[in-house]
Amino acid sequence: MPTIASKGGQQLGQQHTITILVENRPGVLARVAGLFARRGYNVDSLAVSITEDPTMSRMTVVCTGDAYILDQITKQLSKLVDVVKVADYTDMPMMERELALIKVNAETPRRGEIMQLVEIFRASIIDISETTFTVEVTGDVEKISAFEQLLRPYGIRELVRTGRIALVRGARTAAQS
Amino acid sequence: MASSNPKKSSIQTYQTKGSSSARPRDDGKLVSGARALLLALKDQGCDVVFGIPGGVMLPAYDVLYDEGGLSHILVGHEQGAAHMADGYARATGKVGVCFSTSGPGATNLVTGICNAMMDSVPMVAITGQVRTTSLGKDAFQEADITGITLPITKHNYLVTDPTAIPRIIAEAFYIASSGRPGPVLVDIPMDIGLAQIESEKIEDVRIRSYNPDGIFNIDNIEMAARMIDEAERPVLYIGGGAISSGAYDQVTELARKTNIPVTNTLMGKGAFDETAELSLGMLGMHGTAYANMAVDQCDLLINIGARFDDRVTGKLDSWATGAKTIHIDIDPAEHGKVYIPDVSLIGDCKQVLNALIPLVKDRPRTAWNEQVDAWKTEFPLWYPTGQNEVLYPQHVCDELFKATDGEAIVATGVGQHQMWAAQFYRCKHPRSFVTSGGLGTMGFGLPAAIGAAVGVTDRPVWLVDGDGSFIMTNEELMPAVQHKIPVKIAIINNFCLGMVRQWQQMFYDQRLSAVDLSYQPDFVKLADAYGAVGIKVQKPSEVRAAIDEANSVTDRPVVIDFQVAPEENCLPMIPAGQTIQQMLVEKPR
Structure with missing residues (x-):
């Protein structure tokens, strides 16, 4: 039987720290924030700043969700054209x-x-x-x-x-x- | 701009100057931003745009006046322009392009852009915008169209630097047409169009943050091949991705080599010849009974470029309960979005299949093929025949298939007629069924058919439309008449919003609320008023002659008003969110 990816409902699971490297352009924050909003992912905190490379910005998003939600967040973020890199730091020494x-x-x-x-x-x-x-x-x-x-x-x-x-x-x- | 001397009359100024030209100018090596835009579009292979001019789009339209090699179709409503670009793209595989002005022009494109997004259609929408100095000041006809279309475009741009125009247009085409295709919007403020820049031809597009070819993972391909070899009752489930990637030959080769029956989604129609013995036609809510039975009973489901849409699966945890799944799709986010497949092959369908086919053994599946054939015999697509006075809507679609030998391009609106067309017009070729799948946009049909007919001139283009859908966008008969576009329009006219009426009858205790369309215009007179040919058909015996007559017209659109049995419902049907056990299906009487 095919495994259903998610039955929906409440977003349980652990808190994750995701780092997103994005092009330093106007409107990128709206693209990222909009994606979280319209796909129903909860954001616990968000920090945006410039990086060592002036053409890139770095967003650190803390969000809560199960493995399914995190997989989708990572993949959907990666699809945004202005997103250079997405990394989930949760299971890394950080x-x-x-x-x-x-x-x-x-x-x-x-x-x-x-x-x-x-x-x-x-x-x-x-x-x-x-x-x-x-x-x-x-x-x-x-x-x-x-x-x-x-x-x-x-x-x-x-x-x-x-x-x-x-x-x-x-x-x-x-x-x- | 306001005059620097407010006391001086602007009228006086114009009179004394003798010229008030606001045209974009080219000076020597420099060209206007507007000309750079059109040159960049031509560099990308664009030769036709659909649109409507307006205030801030005037620079681009001024250049269009003398820049050769680019034709323009003036539409009746911007939504029509977006759907034409969409239909053009679906029929040709090329990027469709539409133009609109700012504000209401741009917002009128929104439905069409969203429609293209949902069905992964490559499209570039160019919108005019108020001057950069007016942005954010609620200027006349200002709308934040990049903000509005943020969730319904693959990407969008607000151009603030005129020198970026050639690069942005090249990027827009590249993004729209590569990876999982989709619409890209480029919003160009008026002063950017009037600025002068050095035009350059962009040969090579590289975007650091966008690398669709880099997403390729077929590590488990040998496992997939083994699963296919070992499956006794596999089904190939083909979606629009097989068409986007041009994997038609590969799908056919895989099916023939392995004797696996093939079902297609609405978007996948034509990726595999629906008249072939191995074809099960469309699956899902209004799919064939035998396609749904095969999926229900299969032990392996091989999804090629489809997305487990709810209109296909119904109730998820009762669907294909005995099956393992292989999912082939270019979009990593589709893997695991609805189902977690047993084997995930991420990449362009064509490339993945080219790698997979040599690994799979030739083998017969006689017992399974016989079982599927038995279902086909027991539960065929069917409608009553031999009643000379009742015109069944299915008869029109069936006769259209026979009269055109399945060789036409068929566009549709959305509703019952769309499902009947999908069931009875069996597509032999890809890019032959132009329909709004994901968004379900009524009114898509006529403009999409026109776009398809602009792009493909060597095949007849038919529109199977509903009376409700046709009413939404029939103003596009105007450009079809103007440009002598011979689209043939079969209105399946049941004088109501048939699909809604069907649901109200079946699931809302027969309470028919707001579905009556008996006050519709006379479509024959309407066609005549536009300068198109109008034909009325009320009897089954008249159907073929009307279709043949329409096929003989080559210099204008033809509207056939097929007045069908108004109470007919679309079956088979698996009600929303239910299972094959609840499938409503009739055996032939």
Whole structure:
């Protein structure tokens, strides 16, 4: 009996980190984002930047799906004419980082505690007002989430996180993977 | 541009200048962007474009006025231009080209572009756009057509650098026609068409991020050959990919060598001679009973350039339950999209089959062929004959097949008539059945037939249309009359939207909602009004004479209004999402 590829329904499965190298042209982000939207793939985070090669951009997409969804995402992305390379980093040894800026309440009596937390997490205070600190922290997802949890009791006024970015360990590059 | 001196009357300016020419200019070595566009199109082998001019497309049309070697068909509606380019491409295998202006002109192309995308038809659509300085400012007739067509083109371009025109046109043709073909749209702002550039001929196109030939993986080909050798009840399931790749001889050779019966999808009609003994005709929802029975009972399904569409499979987990599958397709994303095949061969169908055929043993399959023949005898395609007063729609399609000996190119609209044409017009040759498969676009038929007839002049082109479909795009009779295009139009007229009526009768408790077309125009008078020939047929005995008369007309279109039994339903039918056990089929009475 032929094996049905997917019965549809809920998108379960693990989180994947996909790196997409694309031509650095206007409209490419719309092509990639549009593909995710119209084929019903969930995007957990997305980061876009220039690369070592000015003619190329790099997108790091974190998405959730089973093996079927990931296979389709990879193949459908590869079909876009402006996509140079798609690589799923999930099962490779890689380094992932996010950056967060957190504006937290810092009344005078509690400033010392917060500064200790900042030091433990190797974060840094990049702005101070009479009542707040703005803290910058980088790290993997778990670290930033843990830091956020610890700051929450002081009162987080505003928080912004970049999408995740990732590189494979060692000398290998996305273009070679 | 606004005058720099607002007090000065622009009318006065024109009067004193004596000339208000806004034409694109060529100066010595430099040519206008518009001329570069037309030269680039000709370099790509384009000799005809279908379209309608308009404000920002004027530079290109001005060049068309004197640039030889490129004819233009002025259509009634831009949707017609897109479908003509599509029909031209399907019938010839070449890239079809259409022109429209910006805004509404461009949005009118959208249905036609989407139609070409769904059926993988190579097409290049050129749209005018407002000046680059006006982009994003909601200028008159501005529409973001590259944004709108993003999900329905294989690729698209907004040209912002006039010197890129030759390269972009070359890339557009290359992308449209290579790999899995599809439509490419090139949006050209007016000032880009008026700019002056050095024209260059692009000989070689390389795109870093697009390499369709690089996707080739037949590592498991020996396993596929072994599976074919060992299968007792295999079926070849042929789709449009076999036609795109030109794998007709290979499909025939494989079938003959291995005695494997062949069924084709709607898009695959003609890839294998449907009059051949091994042919099962079309499979799927309205396919032949014996094709569906063979697939149901087969132990190996060899898919060549098809995509397991829901109109073919019905309920997935009850389809071909005893079969292993081999999938041959050029598009990696089709492998595993619906079914995970046992063996996946990724590449151009023709190339893959050329590698596969020598590995497969010659062998008879007598028992299986006899079983299939028994089904053919028991459940043939069939309609009542011998009733002199009732004109059955199937009779028209059957008679058309006989009168043209299966040698015509047949285009269709979408609906019951399309399925009857697919069932009874058995195609002997590829690129002979021009029909909207994936998108199911009513109104596709007439413009597609015209496009096919522009591209292929040595075979008769027939359109089997429905009354509902014909009403949608009959304005295209105008260009057909103007250019003396002798398309023959058989309207299977049941005075209603027949397929919808059939579903309402079968699945919606007979509640016939919004399907009555009894207020349609008199199609004979309509044909006459356009300057075409109109013929009315109400009896079976008149069918052949009308077809022969139409075939004798060579200088204008002919419309035959076949007024058929209005209650006739299209069978066999496997209702949507169901299985062969629910197939509605009648044995001959």
